[in-house]
Amino acid sequence: MTLPKFEYKAAHTIQEACNFAAEMGDKCVVMAGGTDVILLVQGRVIMPEYVLDLKTIPGMDELTFVPGEGLTIGALTKLRTIELSPEVKKELPAVADAVHDVASTQIRCKGTLVGNICNASPSADTPPILIVMGATVETMRKTGVGRSFPIGDFFKGVKKTNLDKEEGELVTRVKIPALKTGEGSAYYKHAVRKAMDLAIVGVASWVKMDGKKIADCRIAVGGAAITPVRATSAEKLLIGQEYSDELLEKAAEATKNDIHPISDVRASAEYRIDMVRVFTKRSFKKALETLKA
C-alpha cells in the first residue's frame, strides 16, 4: 500500500527539530523509531505534510546507569537496547520487564521508549512502571530552554501529552531514579497473548519497606482510563501500615475508585476493574519479593 504523500525531513540538531516542529505545527509529525508514526500515516489517521525524523540527530541514544543516581534514557534509545542492557536487567529489572512486554522483537529493535510515552496510548506498557519509579521527563523547546517534570504530569488524554506544540517542545530524555535499599518494583501486564498484544490492563508497583512496615508505595495502572493513572486510594490504605495479605486485598479492592475503564474489543469495563484488582496484588507482591538488599 502506498503511503500518502509527505516530505521527509532529517533533523540534525534538537534545536533545529524544535524550530521546525514549532513552525509547521500540525502540518508536521515528529518521528523517532517510527513504529507508531508510520502506522498512523499508513492508516490515514494523520496526514502530515512533513515527517520530521529525529534519528539523524547524533548523541540522543544514550543509556547510562549511575549507581545511587539512576538511569538516563535518550529520546532515540531503542527499546531493544534497554531490555538487553545487563545493567538495566540487574538494577531496574521491572523496567526491563515492562520494555520487553512491548510488541515484538522487530518493533523493539526500531521503536524507542520515549516514542512509546509520546504516543500516549492509555494501554502502553512503559508508562506505569515509569510513573511508579518516579521518572522525570526532560524536554527542549524552540526558545532553547527545556523543561524537566515528573512523568505523572505528562499524560493528558488518549494520544495527548503536556508537550507545548507551539513551542515545538520535544522530549530529549527520561531519567529513572535507582532503587535504594529496601525498595522494590514490578510491572505485570494482562493480555491474551504473550507477544504482539495490547494490554487489557497493566499494573506497576513500587514499594519502600521499613522492616515489616510499608514506608511508602506507588501503584500505577495502564489500560483502565484515558491515561495511565495512579491508584492513590490503594496507596493510602497501604502507606504506614504493617504489610499483610489482608491489607493488600483491601487495597487492591480500592483500586476501583481510581480507574475509569471502558468496554472495548479486548475486555469489558467490569472485567478490567476485576483484573486491576488481581494484577495490583501480583505486582505489589513481586515488588516485595524483589526488594533491593
Place this chain on the structure above:
Amino acid sequence: MKRVIHFNLNGDPMECFVADNKTMLDFLRTDLHLTGTKRGCEEGECGACTIMLDHQPVCSCLLLAVEADGHDITTIEGIMQNGKLHPVQREFIDKWALQCGFCTPGMIMSAVALLNTNPHPTEHEIRDAIAGNLCRCTGYTKIVEAIGAAAEVLRKEA
C-alpha cells in the same frame, strides 16, 4: 518528493533515488525486484516483511526507504554463505519447518538475527525471537526445532 540515498544492501553499496513516502518493503519488492521479503499485514503485526537494519530484525513495512540512508540492509536474498544456503535455511528444509512458505523469509531473518548475537539460545529465547512472526500453517514446533538445529550447526562450524 524524491531524494538520493546511499546504503549497503546485502553487502553491496547502493545509490538509489527514492520517494519519501515509500516503505522499504515497497522499495525492495517493486523497485529492486527483491520479492523474497513478503508483504503481509503492512501493520508490523505479522513479521512476513522482516529484514535486518544494521543487523537488527525490523519490519520493512514500518521502515521508510529514506531511513536506510547510511545504514546496512540485509534481506533474505543476502544470507547465503559462499553460495550455500544459510544453516537456518537448510534446517527449515530438512526439518519441514514450512508449508505454504509465506512466513518463512521473515521467520528466517528473525532466526538469523537471533543466532548472530546468541549462539546458545534456549527454547524460550527462540520462541521470544520469533514472537513477532506469525505462521498460519504449521504451528511453531518444527520452526523452533529447525532454529535450534541451525544453532547447533553454526556452533560446530565456529
